[in-house]
Amino acid sequence: MKSTDRLARFGDRLSLPLIAAPMFLVSGIDLVAAACSSGVIGSFPTVNCRTTEQLGDWLGEINRRIAAYEQASGRRAAPWCPNLIVHRSNARLADDLKLLLQHRPEVVITSVGSPQPVIAPLHDVGAMVLADVASIRHAERAAAAGVDGLVLLTAGAGGQTGWLNPFAFVRAVRQFFDGVIVLAGGISDGVALRAAMTLGCDLGYMGTKFIATEESLADLRYKAMLVEASADDILLTKAFTGLQTNMLRPSIVAAGLDPDDLPERGGIDIGKDIDVGAREDRPKRWRDIWSAGHSTSGIGGVVPIAELVAKTTAEFRSAA
Template sequence: MLPPVLQRLRIPVVAAPMFIVSGPELVIAQCKAGIVGSFPALNAREDRGDTPLLDIWLTRISEELDRHNQANPDQPAAPFAVNQIVHRSNARLQRDIEICHRHRVPIWITSLGARPEVNEAAHDCGGIALHDVINNKFARKAIDKGADGLIAVAAGAGGHAGAQSPFALIQEIRDWFDGPLLLSGAIATGRAVLAAQAMGADLAYIGSPFIATEEANADPAYKQMICDSGAMDIVTSSQFTGVSGNYLAPSIRNAGLDPDNLDSAEASSMNFSDASGKPKAWSQIYGAGQGIGAIHEILPVSARIDRLAQEYQQARESLLA
């Protein structure tokens, strides 16, 4: 049984939080179209001394969704989520936790470490905590530390991705865990959403298709590269962040590097501090998942979700027939 906040979605989809790409415009459009929209807290960066941009973003998102719900009582917006990077280098973590707690964020997504105090903060303001994992060992640790649900990040996912087949990852987790389970990894069509459920996941976790939308905070060249590329154009490397991730080979070439001969980097090089140079690197090296072969045009978010919903329904009817 899913918690109420994850029920009554138009289709069983949570939009993945994407570094730089996910902002208020994208989140609001996703929620209005009926799926959970999300963004990383670290995307909201302000100059020193200014009002925290995260505070401003959360106020805007809550107010716009509230206005939408008042105007559309029969089709209310889906809830939103905020992703917290729990890595030790994130000097903003405590401040961002306090801001999200004050705004009563309904869904908290944690990455790169499981912290009981973050889960407790989510629960204290009435929210739920979902933790992303790449294997069964990390899944057990996350639940032991108080997470309500899991996001299984399988091979083929964009950005920081796991190496395991979704079949193996889901079946090992479902062997002992019956709570909320999401699947991430090359999901770009409604048929793939249904396949994720058939494997045992409750919801699909989709990122890369939303890069190629009008509301995404992405360079036009990035959006077009998504449309022009396929699974063969995805390169896996740890060079850019210290953790294995999936990236678009054309963007690596554009940065003057050879995607077939990349160096490796240690996890200790990962840095999410405000002074980190990583945002600059990520703005030049584009992350994406292996499912982008299904994405051929840049669309408004509403149109992309309409298409997903139509494909999902057609796939259900085809299997039932």
């Protein structure tokens, strides 16, 4: 099935061919509901919820808000989209998946591992499965497993990122994959999104600019830092996660570390994410040391999601 056929089920509900990227500790109920109501696929990592029970609460509230929007506006909202971490380290995977199957999502993104174990049950409830990949080899494996689409993590994406040039990556994948392709990395406005469509993509990921919105869960200092920063302030390092990760240099400085003198790979004594047992006097990655992509250069202020989407839509149309 071609990518256009796969997207036909909800394509007329999108104001833009765009996904508000799932971001750890940033994407929450307000962001997802506002994105969907604005005609953009709103995604979030299920692990942003502390428990599977809380995940159920989130899904219930997101659906209530979307239903209220649809009733008031007379228009259908874009789909909400959970992001499942399918790596064996996610002890909640089975429980989260069971809950999602009850809620019958239209789209699901899988990350950090093979999507194969979750594809069949998600397809059984009608979900379109996208897998994020950062190399040709991983793209080939995910395609062979039967995913409906691939999220190509390219150089410039925030957080744990890819390293391939987006032009080369997309064109290489299009040689063997006719499913949905989503470009992640450096999409800062509607012109860049239009370029991604010309390149052969079906959807784009936009993450960094959604951090600097009124609805995101990000710390106010984080949002302010993004407004002041440019792409020159993004540092690609393995020091905090052991994997290539794009981080904000000013947040590293604020944590009392020298961004130009970091260990090569995962050697910093920091609190791991938001672990309860972490020493309180240590900065925590993601909580205190923040990530962003190259598109931080396009952030001029903290705005409502509706305003961000409207501006991006105008840019996208003007670039046709």
